[in-house]
Amino acid sequence: xxxxxxxxxxxxxxxxxxxxxxxxxxxxxxxxxxxxxxxxxxxxxxxxxxxxxxxxxxxxxxxxxxxxxxxxxxxxxxxxxxxxxxxxxxxxxxxxxxxxxxxxxxxxxxxxxxxxxxxxxxxxxxxxxxxxxxxxxxxxxxxxxxxxxxxxxxxxxxxxxxxxxxxxxxxxxxxxxxxxxxxxxxxxxxxxxxxxxxxxxxxxxxxxxxxxxxxxxxxxxxxxxxxxxxxxxxxxxxxxxxxxxxxxxxxxxxxxxxxxxxxxxxxxxxxxxxxxxxxxxxxxxxxxxxxxxxxxxxxxxxxxxxxxxxxxxxxxxxxxxxxxxxxxxxxxxxxxxxxxxxxxxxxxxxxxxxxx
Amino acid sequence: xxxxxxxxxxxxxxxxxxxxxxxxxxxxxxxxxxxxxxxxxxxxxxxxxxxxxxxxxxxxxxxxxxxxxxxxxxxxxxxxxxxxxxxxxxxxxxxxxxxxxxxxxxxxxxxxxxxxxxxxxxxxxxxxxxxxxxxxxxxxxxxxxxxxxxxxxxxxxxxxxxxxxxxxxxxxxxxxxxxxxxxxxxxxxxxxxxxxxxxxxxxxxxxxxxxxxxxxxxxxxxxxxxxxxxxxxxxxxxxxxxxxxxxxxxxxxxxxxxxxxxxxxxxxxxxxxxxxxxxxxxxxxxxxxxxxxxxxxxxxxxxxxxxxxxxxxxxxxxxxxxxxxxxxxxxxxxxxxxxxxxxxxxxxxxxxxxxxxxxxxx
Numbered sequence: 001x002x003x004x005x006x007x008x009x010x011x012x013x014x015x016x017x018x019x020x021x022x023x024x025x026x027x028x029x030x031x032x033x034x035x036x037x038x039x040x041x042x043x044x045x046x047x048x049x050x051x052x053x054x055x056x057x058x059x060x061x062x063x064x065x066x067x068x069x070x071x072x073x074x075x076x077x078x079x080x081x082x083x084x085x086x087x088x089x090x091x092x093x094x095x096x097x098x099x100x101x102x103x104x105x106x107x108x109x110x111x112x113x114x115x116x117x118x119x120x121x122x123x124x125x126x127x128x129x130x131x132x133x134x135x136x137x138x139x140x141x142x143x144x145x146x147x148x149x150x151x152x153x154x155x156x157x158x159x160x161x162x163x164x165x166x167x168x169x170x171x172x173x174x175x176x177x178x179x180x181x182x183x184x185x186x187x188x189x190x191x192x193x194x195x196x197x198x199x200x201x202x203x204x205x206x207x208x209x210x211x212x213x214x215x216x217x218x219x220x221x222x223x224x225x226x227x228x229x230x231x232x233x234x235x236x237x238x239x240x241x242x243x244x245x246x247x248x249x250x251x252x253x254x255x256x257x258x259x260x261x262x263x264x265x266x267x268x269x270x271x272x273x274x275x276x277x278x279x280x281x282x283x284x285x286x287x288x289x290x291x292x293x294x295x296x297x298x299x300x301x302x303x304x305x306x307x308x309x310x311x312x313x314x315x316x317x318x319x320x321x322x323x324x325x326x327x328x329x330x331x332x333x334x335x336x337x338x339x340x341x342x343x344x345x346x347x348x349x350x351x352x353x354x355x356x
Numbered sequence: 357x358x359x360x361x362x363x364x365x366x367x368x369x370x371x372x373x374x375x376x377x378x379x380x381x382x383x384x385x386x387x388x389x390x391x392x393x394x395x396x397x398x399x400x401x402x403x404x405x406x407x408x409x410x411x412x413x414x415x416x417x418x419x420x421x422x423x424x425x426x427x428x429x430x431x432x433x434x435x436x437x438x439x440x441x442x443x444x445x446x447x448x449x450x451x452x453x454x455x456x457x458x459x460x461x462x463x464x465x466x467x468x469x470x471x472x473x474x475x476x477x478x479x480x481x482x483x484x485x486x487x488x489x490x491x492x493x494x495x496x497x498x499x500x501x502x503x504x505x506x507x508x509x510x511x512x513x514x515x516x517x518x519x520x521x522x523x524x525x526x527x528x529x530x531x532x533x534x535x536x537x538x539x540x541x542x543x544x545x546x547x548x549x550x551x552x553x554x555x556x557x558x559x560x561x562x563x564x565x566x567x568x569x570x571x572x573x574x575x576x577x578x579x580x581x582x583x584x585x586x587x588x589x590x591x592x593x594x595x596x597x598x599x600x601x602x603x604x605x606x607x608x609x610x611x612x613x614x615x616x617x618x619x620x621x622x623x624x625x626x627x628x629x630x631x632x633x634x635x636x637x638x639x640x641x642x643x644x645x646x647x648x649x650x651x652x653x654x655x656x657x658x659x660x661x662x663x664x665x666x667x668x669x670x671x672x673x674x675x676x677x678x679x680x681x682x683x684x685x686x687x688x689x690x691x692x693x694x695x696x697x698x699x700x701x702x703x704x705x706x707x708x709x710x711x712x713x714x715x716x717x718x
Binding site for chain 2: 247254262266
């Protein structure tokens with residue numbers, strides 16, 4: 001581990017050696033000394049959690065001795081995912097976004113817990129008024145309560161984000177897994193289809209698609225984004241499956257009489273799904289932004305649905321006079337997207353053995 | 357389906373001594389960018405119930421490829437079986453529909469892989485993986501499967517098996533993992549077990565334990581074992597017969613005692629001479645000159661001729677067939693009589709054979 005973190009410390013090295021150059025004549029040696037000393041300290045801080053590959057052999061030693069003791073089985077069995085969970089539990093960059101997301105989920109499911117004001121009760125006489133008692137963020141240009149609208153808008157954003165992510169993962173993983181597992185002609189056809197969809201820009205495609213719909217519900221918007229957004233998942237799944245399908249345990253399962261479906265679902269997919277989970281978490285944020293953008297452009301969710309994108313759209317005209325109206329929903333959107341991206345990043349670090 | 361096959365065939369596979377698996381004139385080639393590599397060139401052997409056949413050879417001699425062909429897990433393309441038959445219970449596996457093959461694989465022909473760590477699925481517990489055999493082939497419930505898995509782990513002598521069924525492969529040592537592979541392979545009591553270098557990834561003491569386990573498990577069973585290895589020491593105790601492969605062909609085939617005492621092929625002779633001996637301390641080790649041939653350019657005539665000490669002109673032209681020496685053994689050398697005469701059963705050679713076997717046990 002120490003030699004691994006050494007390169008990451010190297011940017012510090014020049015400044016350190018410069019400092020020692022001034023004070024001491026033996027410049028290079030002391031500079032190196034500082035660097036190694038630092039890299040010796042760093043890992044204990046960054047990797048305070050026990051690193052599992054190192055922990056596993058401790059149990060193995062017991063095995064080779066063939067001792068029949070049961071005492072060794074006190075430790076819980078660990079898989080890739082339990083390992084990852086173990087790592088993640090101690091990371092602030094995982095816990096904080098997770099807490100924010102859970103909070104947002106509660107807001108989305110029970111908005112009335114947080115505000116008793118009806119987001120659709122608007123009086124033009126209140127238009128663009130500042131904060132008063134009971135309306136902490138004031139009113140928007142239509143005289144609706146900004147706080148209430150932001151709280152109620154959470155649902156639309158999260159709904160679209162989750163629906164699109166689930167849909168894109170299902171579609172993308174299916175296409176990618178089939179292409180990767182069977183290869184040959186199946187792969188060529190599916191990969192070219194993926195390429196065709198990959199070439200369609202997400203937003204432009206969605207605008208063209210959605211402009212054909214009069215009634216744009218959450219499902220219609222989600223459908224448009226799924227159709228245009230599954231390709232990245234498919235590509236990652238395909239690569240991941242290709243990497244796993246030639247593993248000895250897949251060959252062994254085939255040699256012991258497993259059919260293709262069992263090989264794919266039981267042996268290949270569980271070993272290939274980790275990168276997809278990571279990308280899915282990060283794309284969730286991107287899909288929320290896409291929905292907001294579409295609503296902002298007036299082609300996403302209809303004005304009757306309370307959504308952040310719609311509210312941001314309404315607020316732009318008053319940006320110079322009352323930026324508050326724009327900043328509240330925009331801030332909520334930013335926090336949500338940032339949380340998902342940070343969460344995805346943390347999950348990626350935990351699931352990628354090379355980063356351990 | 358398989359039961360009807362058993363009834364139809366006049367021969368009863370459960371009878372010891374009957375040929376369970378017959379490989380006849382098998383040819384396998386790999387079509388690579390650099391040309392066609394002929395990995396297996398006319399291999400024939402048969403495995404009898406309850407017997408152990410060791411296939412011996414160095415890397416690239418085609419021993420693993422011939423086993424992969426039997427299991428139907430040849431990497432194809434680039435690997436192709438161009439000729440030959442692989443008969444199990446009298447039926448050709450190469451022409452059998454995939455669905456019937458699946459019923460034979462695992463249930464009646466099973467396989468132990470070389471590297472147990474990569475051959476066990478990292479995301480499942482070992483119990484789950486052993487139980488999978490029962491669930492897929494026998495339709496056993498999850499719970500019963502786990503009970504059977506624990507029994508099997510006990511049978512392959514894994515300590516505290518019951519408490520370890522729910523452990524993951526990476527929590528076991530190399531030797532224990534290989535025991536789990538063996539447990540999976542013998543789970544359904546197969547008729548034929550193929551072990552592809554089962555001890556190569558293990559250290560010497562664990563190798564001996566695993567071989568002892570094989571001997572133990574097969575002692576009273578009718579399971580025929582094909583043991584693929586490059587280690588002369590590994591096979592001496594376990595095998596009944598040995599087939600030595602060189603450049604995709606079997607060059608000598610004999611009962612185990614004969615091959616150690618009186619090799620009838622210069623290659624086997626060289627292999628045996630290369631084993632380090634305790635009574636020749638401080639001397640240079642013997643080595644066969646040269647390298648094994650590139651499979652894309654196998655020499656004309658006898659494929660061993662460029663490395664052979666006793667090479668004659670006709671060795672470079674005529675490919676020697678597998679000459680029958682007696683009813684039990686055969687050698688693919690034009691001058692097998694000379695080789696055999698040289699290693700005639702005198703007192704000294706019998707003693708040296710004893711040393712070889714003794715070495716292998718240690």
